[in-house]
Amino acid sequence: MTTARIIDYLPDIYNGILPDFFEKTIPRETAATCESCAMWQPATTSGKENKTLRSFSRESKCCTHYPNIPNYLLGGFLSHKKSDDAKKILDIISNSPGHTPRGIVRPKKIQFLMENSQRSFFGRSKTLICPFFDKEKGYCTIRPFWDAVCNTWFCKYVKGYDGFQFWVAIRKYLSYVEQSLIQFAMYNLNCNPENIENLVSNEQPGPLSLGDLDDLPLDRNRYLSQWGKWAGREIEFYKKCYELVLKMTRPQFEEITGITQKINLAVVKSKYSDLFSTDLPRVLKKNSSMVEEKIEGDQYLIMGYSMIDPFLVPKKLYEILSFFDGNQDVEATCKMIKEHTGFVPDHDLLVELYRFRILTT
Numbered sequence: 001m002t003t004a005r006i007i008d009y010l011p012d013i014y015n016g017i018l019p020d021f022f023e024k025t026i027p028r029e030t031a032a033t034c035e036s037c038a039m040w041q042p043a044t045t046s047g048k049e050n051k052t053l054r055s056f057s058r059e060s061k062c063c064t065h066y067p068n069i070p071n072y073l074l075g076g077f078l079s080h081k082k083s084d085d086a087k088k089i090l091d092i093i094s095n096s097p098g099h100t101p102r103g104i105v106r107p108k109k110i111q112f113l114m115e116n117s118q119r120s121f122f123g124r125s126k127t128l129i130c131p132f133f134d135k136e137k138g139y140c141t142i143r144p145f146w147d148a149v150c151n152t153w154f155c156k157y158v159k160g161y162d163g164f165q166f167w168v169a170i171r172k173y174l175s176y177v178e179q180s181l182i183q184f185a186m187y188n189l190n191c192n193p194e195n196i197e198n199l200v201s202n203e204q205p206g207p208l209s210l211g212d213l214d215d216l217p218l219d220r221n222r223y224l225s226q227w228g229k230w231a232g233r234e235i236e237f238y239k240k241c242y243e244l245v246l247k248m249t250r251p252q253f254e255e256i257t258g259i260t261q262k263i264n265l266a267v268v269k270s271k272y273s274d275l276f277s278t279d280l281p282r283v284l285k286k287n288s289s290m291v292e293e294k295i296e297g298d299q300y301l302i303m304g305y306s307m308i309d310p311f312l313v314p315k316k317l318y319e320i321l322s323f324f325d326g327n328q329d330v331e332a333t334c335k336m337i338k339e340h341t342g343f344v345p346d347h348d349l350l351v352e353l354y355r356f357r358i359l360t361t
């Protein structure tokens with residue numbers, strides 16, 4: 001298992017302001033092989049489509065999502081990327097209402113479509129492919145200045161459900177940090193305080209307007225009230241947001257993010273320790289809601305905690321799962337398995353089955 005520091009996964013701007021805890025190492029998420037997307041892989045060696053396993057479109061990978069990019073990360077992107085990758089963002093800044101002093105904001109129309117589509121759109125819909133995804137080259141053009149959601153999403157986790165829970169905690173932590181730093185930058189650049197509140201809450205109530213439907217620019221008065229003295233100088237504004245956060249010290253960060261940062265960090269720490277725990281619950285039972293499919297070579301694909309992170313088990317292992325019925329503890333169950341089959345599942349194997357929630361409490 002290869003490792004990396006948590007901070008290595010995050011935008012550089014967080015280096016030096018996030019607590020020392022982010023220097024800790026975690027397993028690299030090597031199961032999410034983004035360049036050759038793991039969600040393209042056929043589940044069978046023959047390459048036949050698998051009936052149960054979900055896959056994502058070659059055109060989109062998992063990028064059927066529209067991010068909200070914080071002002072300071074946008075400024076970092078604009079300060080560093082000079083290539084074709086910047087075209088889409090510059091286009092949004094010049095022509096679309098989706099750029100505000102808080103950063104790039106998901107359009108209301110896209111929000112509506114995401115909320116009112118079946119979950120199966122994810123990883124498959126052409127309509128919802130992210131505007132910052134380069135379809136031809138198959139990569140994210142704004143990485144590594146991406147937001148908390150894109151930054152912490154993997155389709156598969158080396159540590160199964162524990163990995164998923166860890167990254168969800170990091171996402172919640174970073175999302176809160178983003179909100180705080182967005183406000184910090186806006187406040188220090190003299191944005192209208194009422195606007196700061198409205199923009200940060202990011203609520204867009206009411207039905208879709210003609211402007212929302214047709215991606216029309218904001219009317220002049222709304223634009224001027226949103227941007228104030230920065231109207232027409234948006235790129236400069238975003239770059240200044242980046243510079244302000246870049247200069248931030250750790251004590252300043254702690255002051256700005258307050259007690260909520262500390263609470264969210266405590267949750268991250270708890271999920272972090274689960275990544276390395278090899279303790280098992282006293283009693284385990286086969287997950288009654290897992291999805292399974294027999295595939296070629298007498299193997300089974302089992303989806304325990306997630307339909308996109310399957311666990312491959314040989315028949316011999318599959319057959320012992322039903323001994324775990326929750327009526328006796330793990331030790332007694334293993335004894336019974338040995339008496340009936342001669343096979344003794346070792347502790348590490350049981351930990352893996354529990355991590356992927358094939359065995360549950």
Ligand code: SF4
Nearest residue numbers: 033034037038062155
């Ligand atoms: S995280 Fe996304 S791009 Fe990476 S392997 Fe998974 S689906 Fe593919």
Ligand code: SF4
Nearest residue numbers: 063130132133140150
């Ligand atoms: S911002 Fe990048 S990672 Fe996120 S959805 Fe868009 S292309 Fe994918």
